[in-house]
Amino acid sequence: MTDSVVLRPQAVLVDRSLECGLSVEVYDGEIVHIGETSDRPDCGILSPAFVNAHSHLEYRGMAESLPGGDYTRFIREITQLKRGQSPESVQEDCRRAAHENRAAGVGYLAEHSDRPYSGQAMAEAGLEGVLFQEVLTVAEGGGVEQKLLECERRLDSQREVFKGATGWALHAPYTVDAEVFRRFARRGDPISVHVAESLAERDLFEHGTGPIADFLVSVGAPLPRHSQGPVAWLSELGVLGKGVQCVHVCAVNNADIEMISAAHASVAHCPSSNVFLACPVAPVKRLLDAGVTVGLGLDSAASGGAIDMFKEMRACLQQSDERKEPITSAQVWFMATTGGAESLGLGDWRIEVGSKVPMILIEHPGASSLDDLIARGVPQDVKWL
């Protein structure tokens, strides 16, 4: 028989605020009571576990291997590096990154897997999440149907060990054929798509120019075009909708934000990666103000750096300040936890009676406010409950 545990944390993250003087009783993994207490706290700050809303575990070994500052050069070089990797080294990178996520307090991961090893790594590390199989069909060689069969096979092989939700990472509006987008949109499975990450992507769609357009011309691929940009293009293909996660959403205007909001699609914001690749700063405040559910993603170690949600929250706050559209510490913590979960379709990732949310304790001496915690927190401060 399992005994209940009563925690008296220094503070508890209840929804979007840090509340003191609460005790939380947990029985068999479920929160059964939350009450007021005047007893001395006996542990640190209690929060729902972090949600990493955008991840590529398999690129862990490429940390500090690739140049920043130029999005299209980065994509070219990472594609080259991938070709030289052995399956064993990719498996090991996935394992390492999955364990680092877990140790950093991440309990739920939106994983984007090209090679078929992330599912096993997540299962071994005890990470729940959504496993999105990456799909690229433009200029891939071998034919579209062949490529799609291979993607299905890769995901099926991971379902044997990974028992969580699965979906499709339709890589980007310029690397997946329009007909393939339409086909996956009709299936109704969860979809994730990198969209409007760079100005080059916008130039391609609106003007048919720029480095992505040059690359597509060089490989004989047709140029996808839309006078209102890639978000409008996805909308017309029927892709935007509930259960669709738009990743990055950097080079967007208010009309794009309105389209994403009206479609009830969600957004994964990856500020460290965006800075590294010199992409425009995503308009997070305007997305939140428009009612879009936004999660915070670490992206891959190749562009996002260390697996550290505190660092990512700091980057998010700093970029929103630089845009002169600041968001608050409470908003960014929500994005890193409950909001990230909601962006992936999970409705109960919060500390409330009846919830079975995985929880973390953050022990950082002297940190009593969310501002403090984000400014000074490091992954080593996190303990799993």
Ligand SMILES: [Zn+2]
């Ligand atoms: Zn990505």
